[in-house]
Amino acid sequence: MTTPITPDLVRGALDLVRTDRGLLPQRLPARARAQVPDEQTAMAVAQPSGVRLVLRTAATQLELDVVRTTNSYPGVPPRPDGVYDALVDGVLVERATASGGDVLEIDLATGARTLRRGPVGTVRFRHLPPGEKHLEVWLPHTEITTLVALRADAPVAPVPPEPAHDEDDDGGRPRRRTWVHHGSSISHGSGADSPSTTWPALAAALGGVELVNLGFGGSALLDPFTARAVRDTSADLVSLKVGINVVNGDVMRRRAFGPALHGFLDTVREGHPDAPLVVVTALACPVHEDVPGPSAPVMTDGGVRFAATGDPADVAAGRLSLRATREVVTEVVRARQGDDPHLHLLDGLELYGLADAEEHPLPDDLHPDATTHRLVAERFARWAFAAGAPFAVR
Structure with a gap:
């Protein structure tokens, strides 16, 4: 079943930009990005370090369609593919990568950049543990990632917002800071x-x-x-x-x-x-x-x-x-x-x-x-x- 990727499923981003291909996490808000003076900073801000999908689900299989943007440097060996980490209740249980996507070629000598567009790829987690769980999917910290679609073999729901500063959660536990x-x-x-x-x-x-x-x-x-x-x-x-x-x-x-x-x-x-x-x-x-x-x-x-x-x-x-x-x-x-x-x-x-x-x-x-x-x-x-x-x- 397909679940719409909505802001309440995403943590760690300060903005989510709707593009013609999907939802693009950004780590600075729009006002700040408008003042960024160089492509290096803009690229770093768009690479989703620390950004993750946070879900409640009983799914054992999950697919995420994405458009990744990888960097290529002429004369330099290619970097490894960006990794997606699946954590269940805080424990790493599976890793995956995506294919396809755009390639940004950067000339280290001149700074010249050329973007080659590519197809949507799919990240697949096939071995998630059974039962209701708190699932986090951490996006690659080295690749700009546009989120296209989310599918799972069981319903997916957002994790409720944290309680206010002076409150506990429903189980009486202190709020995670x-x-x-x-x-x-x-x-x-x-x-x-x-x-x-x-x-x-x-x-x-x-x-x-x-x-x-x-x-x-x-x-x-x-x-x-x-x-x-x-x-x-x-x-x-x-x-x-x-x-x-x-x-x-x-x-x-x-x-x-x-x-x-x-x-x-x-x-x-x-x-x-x-x-x-x-x-x-x-x-x-x-x-x-x-x-x-x-x-x-x-x-x-x-x-x-x-x-x-x-x-x-x-x-x-x-x-x-x-x-x-x-x-x-x-x-x-x-x-x-x-x-x-x-x-x-x-x-x-x-x-x-x-x-x-x-x-x-x-x-x-x-x-x-x-x-x-x-x-x-x-x-x-x-x-x-x-x-x-x-x-x-x-």
Whole structure:
């Protein structure tokens, strides 16, 4: 039987756009997307990291028709197909991929883009456990995904909305809190095995919270439109991981970075004045620790690696290395904490430090692998969700 894909079946998206082919999840609202200045950010926003269908059903078989958009880079080995994760009552039970779809060819040297349209594909889950269950289908974090049709061998219903902040659900259990996180490609999920195993998704599962992932590859740049989106999104917990994109995009100097972070936090606090707010400095990235950006792709026999192209001598004149961003972020947060008792600072080196980079090196010198995503998630969960920690239940 076919079930219409309606907004009440989708979580983790801030907008759902009706297109001529289906329903397109977007991770920024329309007003913010109208202010996005570049194709990289627009693509990251449209890739549904953390977006999932959430259903109640007794189905053992489910099909989802989609139009995926994959990226192709001339001269670079193709990326693996995006993965769809099916979780039952929070446990991964099946994975699948889709065929067909559009292909966006991107020339890494010139930035030129060519879109080739392709057919609708179908994702099939054939071995879901029997009985009524809470089913989540996580969409690929690496592929723009248009939702076309949903079919199952039993009725499908949306999961009722969470109770209000001061209420329990019908079973007397406390409401699951919502965590809104903003960060870079690492938060987006680059290098993770699948959408439910990005470090924010894993940390959310460990913390027992609902995730809204606003990690945008290449685009954690303290943009005001992103700050307003965080401000206007319902949240109990908020975090911001900042530093690497400012460096590898070479978009700011020290003079602008501090005030921009202040402004971002001011805007977030307009919507979430008392929510626990964690600011995370950059994880270790050896090529950029003391060398400013921009980063540049370097073609190798194994694919693409990234190199820092700036001059370390320019840091003294205000150009930003990762080490410099950590200094500025620490200064800004410490300056605000006297008036903001719910503001917290987490040194990203506690999540992934230089010693970790020796044991678990970044495969392309910029992004972690799947093992490191799990490492970061476990460390973040211990730091944030343990008893007495910033995100602990009060």
